[in-house]
Amino acid sequence: MNSEFLQDVLAGLRLPQKELPPKYFYDAQGSKYFDQICELEEYYPYRTELRLLPQVGKELQAYFREKSITGIQLVEFGAGSLHKVKPILQELTMVKQFTAIDISGEHLKAASAELADIFPDLPIKAAQGDFTKPMQLELSDATPMGFFPGSTIGNFDPDDALDFLRNARVTLGSGSYMLLGVDTKKDQQMLEDAYDDSSNVTARFNKNILTRINRELDANFDPDQFEHVAVYNQQLGRIEMHLRSRTDQQVEIAGESFQFEKGETIHTENSYKYHPAEFEQLASSAGWTRECLWLAPDDIFAVMLLSSGDNSAMPR
Ligand SMILES: C[S@@+](CC[C@H](N)C(=O)[O-])C[C@H]1O[C@@H](n2cnc3c(N)ncnc32)[C@H](O)[C@@H]1O
Structure with missing residues (x-):
């Protein structure tokens, strides 16, 4: 098990606003998804x-x-x-x-x-x-x-x-x-469309981080129980990507339990403009x-x- 990956994930999910470092999007599958994003009309x-x-x-x-x-x-x-x-x-x-x-x-x-x-x-x-x-x-x-x-x-x-x-x-x-x-x-709409495309490729890219955590860190996320969210935060000048819990749920990662309330998000990426x-x-x-x-x-x-x-x- 990659201990740095595990420590970063545990530290991020213990925060009041849960977060994950975006560099972990990029396993082999994540890099493929990013290539697909580059082909999108919206991107x-x-x-x-x-x-x-x-x-x-x-x-x-x-x-x-x-x-x-x-x-x-x-x-x-x-x-x-x-x-x-x-x-x-x-x-x-x-x-x-x-x-x-x-x-x-x-x-x-x-x-x-x-x-x-x-x-x-x-x-x-x-x-x-x-x-x-x-x-x-x-x-x-x-x-x-x-x-x-x-x-x-x-x-x-x-x-x-x-x-x-x-x-x-x-x-x-x-x-x-x-x-x-x-x-x-x-324009806000143009920015948000670029990170929330109609074919849901960016959603798959975002959720891939959960699949990777399951595979590499002995966790049991159900990616279908999270929804992809991309919003432009005008004040901070950044697109924020989140994964929003569809329900109250509990996830185990390497023996530690994490509670998610319905509507609570994991902040996965910023893209400052x-x-x-x-x-x-x-x-x-x-x-x-x-x-x-x-x-x-x-x-x-x-x-x-x-x-x-x-x-x-x-x-x-
Ligand atoms: C937004 S993509 C850009 C890819 C390419 N440069 C382009 O312009 O199309 C970000 C790239 O940075 C890599 N990356 C992300 N975080 C990284 C890190 N901390 N160290 C090295 N590479 C990283 C990813 O694997 C990915 O290939």
Whole structure:
């Protein structure tokens, strides 16, 4: 039994507002569900960002050439199926090495093998790991650039996002860059539909965390006794996903009992939305400077290039 997973689950469910860390969505099945979410009409962030990336890649190539940078080592955090890095690699031909980090190890391994078929000359490293923990990367002398697409940064509370950005700046080192996808504040209905689709794929993704707890932690959740809920919390600027108990019930996890009242929820994920200027401010508090900004039509999604702020005299 994975004791860290067990401790996190028990600690989260002992809180007055029960919660589970969203990183545990991503077992092999959870990663498959996420790929299905990306295919949904309602889930605009995936295709909107993907459409921006060929232009982003082209402009990055010109930007780095202008700075006399000839080699980039790219590090993707939460790499998933590696769909987003393809347009970047196609355009940004100065990438000398690519490292993909994800918590979902088997899924990442398969995606990396596929990527290696498309880019046979590129050294690719697939690293199973948790980006909320300190990371040590083997860096070469090419300029490091982090890549954090998918608005995954929005899954952190702002304080944790700040910590992630600070740590990434240290991990990537001086003279580094970070390319980030950020989902923006917008019409409430459009936001809620994206996280509560009509074919219930997101509901299956959300409930998969219970199935995983049953399988890995000797628990007896009945996922059918919980209902998927996604609401936009306007005040905090975040989509909240919950699992709401349909009835009064008791669940056993590794010998400990948890009571659920009818209507009580487990808070499973936040997705914070940022105005680009708001995000820029957050990044700046972590020591990053915004270099470029790409906005999708109607400003529904933003991609930003940040620099670590000490890049001027460092062509590599
Ligand atoms: C919202 S998905 C984005 C996937 C992909 N980057 C995209 O843009 O389509 C989040 C990804 O981050 C990974 N992930 C979530 N929490 C993580 C953690 N703490 N450490 C490493 N990877 C994590 C998940 O497995 C998943 O692949």
